[in-house]
Amino acid sequence: MRPPSPSIPEKEFLFSALKQGLRLDGREFFETRPVTLTFGPELGWVECSLGKTRVLAQVDAKMIKPPPERPFEGVISIHSEISPMASSEFELGRPSEEEVTITRMLDKVIRRSDVVDKESLCILAGQRVWHLRLNVHCLSDSGNLLDYVEVIGEEVTVHHPTSRAPIPLSLHHNLYCFTFAFFSDTSIHPVLDPNHLEQRLNGGLISIALNAHHELCVVQKSGGVPLEPADVLRIVNVAVQKAKDLDVIVESRLREDWEGRKVEVR
């Protein structure tokens, strides 16, 4: 069901506020909503929320025989579901445009950038490897689902079914994704982490996934209002800065959680 477009007064209000340098929720142009990570009871279960947008991710692992062409690497599959629980715009069953974007981004980020060290997933070369299945459920959409989904991908730990101590998955690096929305009126600066209304009224989105070491993994600006090259580079630099900040937060949360669980190891 195509959602109704925002009303004209809402549109005008948003644009005139942005022109004056104000965002509707009081944030700065380049400020993200605060990220809260909640770790579930079992390992490999995380819920992340950025403002009112919430996403849940869970990792499951099982042993399989590896495909013959790559006997030394494990397999990762990503499965994402956006149900109407997240927002009335989404229908069950048919992949909507946004779902395709999210799945593909996740795919690009996690598989093509080699975030997870696939070789470490190998148990017995040619015979048994781990098959990781990452399930992502979007619980509530208040704009900018994408960024979310990325942040959680990282908290993944594998637990061996043989009751040995669980070891964390070796990730090459942590990836963060930032989405900037820009508007058809080019005098308005791009905003980071658009909320629902900003996302509906945008003239284009640019998503950047990168790690904390100044390496860009995915840059996607699919059309929308054309930007000067200098603007694009400026946005990339902001994303680099934000990635460093976010990395500090996520690492510290992960460490806290890990400490909390160590107690249960026999």
Next chain:
Amino acid sequence: MSADRLLLTLSDSSDSSDGHSRIEILNTGGYRSDGRRQYELRTISIDLSPQGSGADGSASLTHGLTQVNVCVFGPREAKMRSQTYHDRANVNIEVAIAAFSASERRKRGRGDKRILELSQTLKSTFEPVIQTSLYPRSQIDIYIQVLQQDGGLLQACVNATTLALANAGIPMYDFVCAVTGGVHSTSALLDLTLLEENDLPNVTVAVMPRSGKITLVSMETRLHVDRFEEIFRLAGEAGTVIHREMRRAVKDRTEQLVASMQSVGRPSTGADVGDNEY
């Protein structure tokens, strides 16, 4: 011509004495695996003659060995009333990748995520470029067929679509010219082949040449920020080179059409042919 050179280089490297058949991306003489230099683009061939039954505009574009055909229908009455907009035209893009296009035969269904993503990217690239507000409640259909893939798929699709739209006479704000760029250790390369794309971090950039603004940036591989900046700028400039080729092809085609129109019926009127400046 470039195809022969590619074959030659492949057979040469497989004969190397140490038994490894690694193909060098950029050798010490500054030549790439297909004989091009660092910033050299592949041969572009553009064919704007009519294809398909009654397409309003069509284009067949090749970048080296990558070949893409595009047919444009429209603006025409929308098939489904529910998808029309009251104030502008609906742009619908469908991509079909032939099973024989890659080196291994693989049939891809319509619902394949990669194809869906490609169509969506193209749609959001062209929607702001086409002057859709001139055709309310109608539909513009763009059908893309990929016949051969040798790297630079998104690039070829964007360029071919621009040409087909121009051929169909659909008003646009500007051309959209795309080019891929990559980095091999410290040297930047342009217009990558499949071999180079698989090995190197690469980015596809589409630029609107008159204003120099960027409409599309797509990068799926890991690359350091400083390198990104370099390639990004380079690719933007390379877009203008492609723009020249495209303009020339459109102009030639128009001249041909005008000449054939004039030669039918009456004798030459002496009117200038080259006045259609784009």
